[in-house]
Amino acid sequence: MRKLLYALAASMLLLTSWAHAQPELRSDHPERYTVVKGDTLWDISARFLNNPWYWPEIWHVNPQVQNPHLIYPGDRLALVYIDGKPRVTKVSSSDVIKLSPQIRSEAIDTPIPAIPLDAISSFLSETRIVSPEELNGAPYVLEGEDGRIITGAGDRVYARGEKPADRVGIFRRSKEFRDPDSGEFLGLEARSIAKGEVSAENGDVLTLSLTSSNEEVRIGDRLLVSEDRRLTTNFVPSSPEDEIEGVMISVEGGVNQIGQYDVVAINRGEREGLKPGNVMAVLKSGNQVRDPVTNETIELPSERAGLLMVFQTYEKMSYGLILRASRVLSVGDKVTNP
16 A cells, blocks of 8 residues: 555656646747748747747647648748647638648748758768777778879779678768766767769779768778668657766867857767757856865856757767857766756
């Protein structure tokens, strides 16, 4: 009986906490908004909500519509109240709420994305986390045609090793990630350089035709199977199911300061329960000051200074996009549940 009471109490506590975790409208929210080119769902939600990751809670559509997040530049959005709860929905030019799907007979733009996809395009295509053994065992570039040491799209290159597939990606060893606290190896970043097709084999020597390139292909670059990944871009924001604390361990581009739309790596991944779409708060590490009385070194408390959304997860680490930064962030700043 006591166990049952404890279970009921725990359930009530969970429901109570869930009830308090409701979306809050901004005091200056609009009643109407027209979507413009360049908008994202995050941008629009931030116009209405204090906490934009709650947008699935306020988006209202006809249940017959398969994808409620397909909104386009030119669509008009309205804030309405249904059963006393705020909802954002599409409206027609006459302000009549669309309660059923409609057929678009003219050409339309692509729907607006959840977050700025151009900021993470290279990570959504090929760049990946691998083991050192996987990269070191992959075929490698010998040279380009006519003995060239640097090549690009439209050129032929020669590589040595076992053919991975007809279509391959060319990668370069990049950052090696380790946990800053435990020293545990988290993964090796293989940066996507180019794509190509194997046009001929002569023993273990491969001839490749480069179909596209982001950078010049160099001697020693590695060949891996081109995954042609179709990662979801319809990210649904959510808080991690469990309490997670980690740190930012790297920022793309080799810069020291981190701001909005920078891609960062964090030392938490699938084994901790992170999923694409999870939103995390960034806490700016407090300064260390010397106590004028005791002469001790004191670390000031961390302060909330930004938000990131995880868009790609691996076993031990993840990539995230900084969506909001109220101050300059740095590698080593903490991340936690929002």
